[in-house]
Amino acid sequence: MDARGKNKWTKCFEVKNVILPIGYHLGLSAQTGQLADNHDVLMMKTYEVDLVPGQTFNQEEALKLVPSAEGEPDRPRTPDKETSRTSSVLWTILYVLLAIIVLLCVIGVAIVVWQKKEETRRRKRFY
Secondary structure (H helix, E strand, O other), X not given: OOOOOOOOOOOOOOOOOOEOOOOOOXXXXXXXXXXXXXXXXXXXXXXXXXXXXXXXOOHHHHHOOOOEOOOOOOOOOOOOOOOOHHHHHHHHHHHHHHHHHHHHHHHHHHXXXXXXXXXXXXXXXXX
């Protein structure tokens, strides 16, 4: 962090031994006592942990891991919302119907424009 703008950077915090299941995302947030303020994240270093030779990766066990970090107290966990298959199917059907309606409107406008051009062309033919 360079609080005074003198290009003298200090580390804000460091967390070691973070355990995250696969499929999670890393996010940052900031808050101050001011009513409005902005914060810029200039750099964030993350590293992928490689397997030790001879170690195997079990995806089912990785999905069951509970997020934690060394030295951090456990916090209450809110379970992820399950999205029902029927709601995703209904949204897909809605989007398809909307696309069909838009396509029909575009075709209708194209037909009207074509008919007007044909009508104009027929009138000019006898001049």
